[in-house]
Amino acid sequence: MHRRWRRAAQGLAAAGVFAGLGIVANAQQPDFTGVWTTYTEPAPAGGRAAGAGGGGGRGAGPALPLTPEAQRKIAEYQALIKGTGDTPGGFCLGTGMPGSMLGSGGYPMEIIQRPNQITIVYEAHNEVRRVYLADRIVPEADRLPGRNGHSTARWEGDTLVVETTNLIEQVDQRYAHSEKAKIVERYRMTKGAKGERVLVAEMTMTDPVFYKEPVKAEKKWAEVPNGHLLPYECAEEAWNIHLEQLAEKAKSKK
Amino acid sequence: MNKSRLAVVATLLALCGAGVSAHHSAQQFDFTKTASMSGIVKRFQAINPHMRLVLAVTDAKGTREVAFEGHSTNNMYRAGYRDGMIKVGDKITVYVAPLRDGSEGGYVTAASTADGKRFGAQSRAEQEAERAKAEGRK
Numbered sequence: 048m049h050r051r052w053r054r055a056a057q058g059l060a061a062a063g064v065f066a067g068l069g070i071v072a073n074a075q076q077p078d079f080t081g082v083w084t085t086y087t088e089p090a091p092a093g094g095r096a097a098g099a100g101g102g103g104g105r106g107a108g109p110a111l112p113l114t115p116e117a118q119r120k121i122a123e124y125q126a127l128i129k130g131t132g133d134t135p136g137g138f139c140l141g142t143g144m145p146g147s148m149l150g151s152g153g154y155p156m157e158i159i160q161r162p163n164q165i166t167i168v169y170e171a172h173n174e175v176r177r178v179y180l181a182d183r184i185v186p187e188a189d190r191l192p193g194r195n196g197h198s199t200a201r202w203e204g205d206t207l208v209v210e211t212t213n214l215i216e217q218v219d220q221r222y223a224h225s226e227k228a229k230i231v232e233r234y235r236m237t238k239g240a241k242g243e244r245v246l247v248a249e250m251t252m253t254d255p256v257f258y259k260e261p262v263k264a265e266k267k268w269a270e271v272p273n274g275h276l277l278p279y280e281c282a283e284e285a286w287n288i289h290l291e292q293l294a295e296k297a298k299s300k301k
Numbered sequence: 302m303n304k305s306r307l308a309v310v311a312t313l314l315a316l317c318g319a320g321v322s323a324h325h326s327a328q329q330f331d332f333t334k335t336a337s338m339s340g341i342v343k344r345f346q347a348i349n350p351h352m353r354l355v356l357a358v359t360d361a362k363g364t365r366e367v368a369f370e371g372h373s374t375n376n377m378y379r380a381g382y383r384d385g386m387i388k389v390g391d392k393i394t395v396y397v398a399p400l401r402d403g404s405e406g407g408y409v410t411a412a413s414t415a416d417g418k419r420f421g422a423q424s425r426a427e428q429e430a431e432r433a434k435a436e437g438r439k
Contacts, residue, residue: 132328
């Protein structure tokens with residue numbers, strides 16, 4: 048059913064039926080629908096395979112052109128969590144942009160593409176991004192800020208260009224940013240070494256508060272044919288512990 | 302702050318508190334080392350972000366319960382774990398990144414079940430064998 052709908056939608060798109068809705072659709076636009084996992088470049092002979100990470104979560108990477116204000120805020124955060132190993136994920140919180148699109152902790156993602164909305168579900172923490180096109184774009188005054196912000200998109204030929212704003216300040220990921228950040232992603236389809244579909248996501252983040260110049264990163268995703276995301280109920284343990292504590296309390300009252 | 306809002310905040314704080322106790326730092330484990338330990342499963346939770354396991358271990362030191370945490374259910378699933386593979390009462394072996402402070406327990410990266418099935422991250426020997434195969438080496 049799903050595939051049939053998709054094919055029908057592609058047919059309509061090819062026929063330019065969505066043009067009346069303000070959606071520029073044509074046969075050039077690839078369908079990103081599917082499950083995707085981190086693409087690993089094949090190892091050179093005798094060498095080790097190199098991941099095509101992005102490393103959006105945390106960890107070492109190239110030095111970022113941070114402003115003094117950003118450096119101070121990040122240093123304060125690092126001092127606060129020093130020695131604890133605490134992370135947002137440890138508290139069942141999603142990475143937020145751009146960490147989500149740059150890897151989401153190494154877990155796969157699913158893309159569900161419709162002409163005027165692309166929904167991206169990251170398996171880790173069931174983090175969801177809704178990318179709106181044309182008449183689905185929410186007016187600026189009606190948006191609420193969040194860790195993944197508000198994403199709008201347009202097609203430039205076979206490339207999907209996504210702009211994300213309405214973010215909150217985040218110092219708890221590799222690519223920290225202020226609420227003034229604007230993230231532009233460019234998605235295009237390529238082929239991997241074995242001919243498999245590989246989705247390339249190029250990210251440029253501009254943020255006059257946190258960065259002296261735009262920051263760029265790239266992530267490659269390989270398609271998982273007939274792939275499925277797994278459930279990820281992270282808060283279950285905290286709930287179970289809470290119930291155990293309630294049971295203990297009830298027992299002690301008897 | 303009204304009473305109902307206060308109750309919501311109190312509940313959230315309680316859950317966060319539980320979260321703090323539930324999610325230990327990965328820094329306490331030494332991922333450059335692998336140790337193994339066998340025992341009888343007393344408790345097992347296949348959950349995210351980290352699995353939970355308590356084994357009753359009997360050796361020269363006597364019998365005691367040892368608690369472990371480990372990879373997420375989802376990562377374990379992709380490394381061979383399936384529902385029902387570990388049950389309370391089973392005798393299993395776990396492969397762990399040991400605790401840096403030398404105390405018992407660790408971070409489970411792989412396990413062998415009661416009927417000999419193994420799931421989880423490959424050992425270094427297994428990784429090397431796979432690499433050799435891919436490169437056409439013996």
